[in-house]
Amino acid sequence: ARRVVVLISGNGSNLQALIDEQQHDRLGGEIVAVISNQADAYGLKRAQEAGIDAVALPHREYDSREAYDGALIKVIERHEPDLVVLAGFMRILTPRFVQRFLGRLINIHPSLLPAYQGLHTHARALADGVAEHGCSVHFVTEELDGGPVLLQAAVEVAEDESEDSLKEKVHAREHLIYPIAVKWCLEGRLQFRDGGARFDGTPLPEQGLR
Numbered sequence: 001a002r003r004v005v006v007l008i009s010g011n012g013s014n015l016q017a018l019i020d021e022q023q024h025d026r027l028g029g030e031i032v033a034v035i036s037n038q039a040d041a042y043g044l045k046r047a048q049e050a051g052i053d054a055v056a057l058p059h060r061e062y063d064s065r066e067a068y069d070g071a072l073i074k075v076i077e078r079h080e081p082d083l084v085v086l087a088g089f090m091r092i093l094t095p096r097f098v099q100r101f102l103g104r105l106i107n108i109h110p111s112l113l114p115a116y117q118g119l120h121t122h123a124r125a126l127a128d129g130v131a132e133h134g135c136s137v138h139f140v141t142e143e144l145d146g147g148p149v150l151l152q153a154a155v156e157v158a159e160d161e162s163e164d165s166l167k168e169k170v171h172a173r174e175h176l177i178y179p180i181a182v183k184w185c186l187e188g189r190l191q192f193r194d195g196g197a198r199f200d201g202t203p204l205p206e207q208g209l210r
């Protein structure tokens with residue numbers, strides 16, 4: 001079976017969506033380890049509950065980003081993954097890390113990229129009064145939140161939308177599209193080639209599949 005390592009920092013609801021798919025034999029592979037930079041991340045409990053190897057690797061115990069990412073690379077490689085999945089992993093990765101896993105490293109981001117890269121995406125979208133917001137799955141490159149987009153899901157922003165309600169709506173879409181993206185990556189349908197993303201061999205547009 002294809003092997004997946006998931007990196008988290010917190011609640012791990014996206015991890016849970018992936019675990020649920022795996023338990024229904026729909027993921028197209030096996031989550032072999034979950035690694036968190038926060039020892040108290042609830043997602044580690046979700047992994048343990050599902051019988052998945054759960055590893056806490058606190059970044060505070062390392063002197064530099066390079067040292068931490070070096071340790072992270074070692075732990076990940078021990079599990080020989082075909083795909084490394086960032087699911088709410090709230091750390092910027094070094095170029096060395098990104099290069100090591102380039103083309104088999106994906107992330108989910110809570111906006112319709114290229115809009116709202118970075119943090120506080122829901123608050124910023126609301127403040128701008130946009131009609132549409134959402135989430136994106138993308139290949140990770142050295143450009144922060146700038147790698148080629150694979151899949152997006154959009155939600156309508158209501159008149160009386162609050163930050164919490166918007167976040168909740170987007171989360172629900174994340175849980176739908178991330179398992180699909182993971183499955184298509186594991187099947188080789190989504191591929192990173194020549195710096196871009198392809199679906200069944202065809203280059204994807206800037207916003208990926210929607």
Ligand code: GAR
Nearest residue numbers: 010011012013014015088108109110
């Ligand atoms: C998700 O909304 C994900 O898009 C976001 O963190 C949340 C994690 O939730 N990721 C980022 O902001 C990456 N910069 P979860 O732990 O419940 O899956």
